[in-house]
């Protein structure tokens with residue numbers, strides 16, 4: 001039995017690590033969606049976090065905790081700079097700005113020498129342990145639980161529902177949107193740092209537009225009414241391709257089909273919150 | 278309390294408000310009437326900061342708020358409702374009202390994270406207050422329901438309750454009785470009097486003349502963005518300009 005568990009873990013521990021990291025990324029986009037804003041920059045924020053944390057441990061020999069913190073802070077800071085002007089406006093400006101931003105980040109990673117250019121960074125020390133993932137995920141769940149029933153969570157819901165109405169309630173809409181965006185970037189950066197320290201290798205190609213859309217899909221599939229939705233969505237979307245491995249070459253097609261069916265039959269996502277009516 | 282000085286608003290080449298000056302005294306129920314397209318809603322948008330005047334000033338309790346943001350105007354004590362209802366549909370009635378109380382809360386994000394007593398205390402007090410406000414509109418029984426499930430008339434009342442929750446000194450109400458049946462309208466009149474008796478100043482736009490004439494101590498009439506009459510309901514009703522532009526002969 002123990003042997004079986006050991007070998008199971010040997011085979012699937014990477015999958016489990018990936019589920020946790022994807023869960024964090026799903027939460028990172030959820031917090032902007034909770035203010036009615038669409039960010040397509042979270043893959044890029046993850047990338048900035050990954051490179052920053054990796055460079056801190058590799059070049060500066062910094063303790064892992066400090067490296068992770070730096071990997072969260074830099075993307076959050078960048079998000080404040082992008083968010084402050086674009087989030088003054090309502091509508092799709094953030095989506096457009098972050099779309100462009102993701103491309104800029106990719107090109108920068110490809111062309112500066114400290115990130116290893118197109119080759120990427122090799123030999124990131126394996127420092128991420130299981131309890132790190134549990135700790136970070138635990139803190140995030142705690143944060144979102146507290147946010148949910150607080151005045152801040154309610155203000156965000158109000159902004160998502162109707163920004164104009166929220167503003168005449170005295171809610172500082174820009175302030176909330178910018179902070180939500182920055183906190184999302186912070187979470188994505190931490191996820192990037194954790195990911196970098198178990199995959200060993202960083203490539204600029206991992207943080208492009210495709211992955212930004214994957215992150216969005218995690219949240220949309222799971223449902224954005226509560227933060228549990230994105231967590232469920234990211235878990236399913238990470239496990240499903242593995243479960244479908246046995247059917248061989250058509251697995252990606254089946255994967256896609258399942259997604260389409262979910263979107264058709266559960267347009268609000270898998271997890272929906274329904275109040276009495 | 279509220280002073281408008283020479284407000285001009287142009288949309289492209291169209292002058293929607295033309296050198297409008299007005300004053301709303303504290304404690305009143307003040308009516309703003311006029312034909313469709315006269316510029317009434319546009320004026321509310323300017324007062325509440327959602328739109329900027331081309332020229333002129335809005336003075337609220339002695340402060341020039343012309344260029345303030347909607348949220349800081351609200352925080353200074355101005356609440357409003359919208360002609361096309363803008364409640365938070367997916368939230369419960371209670372959550373709608375609590376969202377309206379945003380500025381009355383004082384606890385910080387740290388208090389939220391650590392679940393400090395100040396947070397629990399405040400949330401409890403606010404919930405009680407919110408229920409009291411819902412009670413004015415006979416909505417306490419539905420506090421946990423989703424706002425979307427309310428009837429049209431109830432949604433208008435909920436929006437008024439939410440505006441009241443901001444603890445405003447002045448409430449701007451845009452066509453509160455629109456879409457209501459006569460008995461709902463009657464009920465609403467009683468509720469507005471009740472709010473006014475509690476010390477809230479109210480400025481309302483309405484096309485239902487029984488409603489306006491029955492409630493307002495003072496009425497202003499707009500036509501093509503110009504103030505054409507101002508006075509008590511009786512004075513305004515029989516003003517020849519108002520008869521011609523809006524009310525017709527039978528009103529007097």
Ligand SMILES: Nc1ncnc2c1ncn2[C@@H]1O[C@H](COP(=O)(O)OP(=O)(O)OP(=O)(O)O)[C@@H](O)[C@H]1O
Pocket residue numbers: 288293311312313314315316317318319320360
């Ligand atoms: N954003 C805008 N852009 C261009 N024109 C506008 C805009 N908003 C309002 N208008 C025009 O300004 C005029 C006044 O509109 P407003 O909504 O203030 O009228 P109102 O007095 O509230 O009418 P109603 O009784 O029908 O609600 C109308 O002619 C309208 O078409």
Ligand SMILES: [Mg+2]
Pocket residue numbers: 317318319360
């Ligand atoms: Mg109007």
